[in-house]
Amino acid sequence: MNLSLRCLILFAACAVSPIAFAESGENTYKQVCAACHNAAVLNAPKFGDKAKWAPLIAEGQVTLTAHAYVGVRAMPPKGGNPNLSIEGFSDAVAYMANKAGGNWKSPDAKMLVAINKEIEARKAGLNQKK
Ligand code: HEC
Incomplete structure (x- = not known):
């Protein structure tokens, strides 16, 4: 099997496996969220703190x-x-939870449809308050 074909098959396997979800959530967490959530910067709910979560x-x-x-x-x-896509963000939230x-x-x-609907509702609510 040539290398590119093997990569393609591996990628397809990863895209549907639960391990890939855990990895993508973990990677996003480390790259984007850990800066605040690892040490409760700005009072962010701390990673692994069950009472907070x-x-x-x-x-x-x-x-x-x-x-x-x-x-x-203070949560941007x-x-x-x-x-960051909603899918990527969702996986990072699920990883932390x-x-x-x-x-x-x-x-x-x-569920993504429901999340997007709630995002629109939330934005509308925030705008009304201004
Ligand atoms: C700049 C710092 C910062 C970064 C980076 C950050 N957060 Fe937060 N986050 C906060 C703070 C501060 C809060 C607490 C907000 C509050 O309740 O006042 C928070 C709260 C949250 C909450 C709880 C929201 C709620 O409704 O109370 C979730 C979920 C969350 N963050 C997820 C994430 C995810 C996922 C990422 C990465 C993709 C991320 N955060 C990156 C600072 C950050």
């Missing part, structure tokens, strides 16, 4: 992901990375 996890995956994506107080929109007692999965297409 329990009420957030209780909000539900759709609500929490959408609100964090739009930005909450998209974690401060304007290039799972490391603090949650059991969230990479959102499926249906």
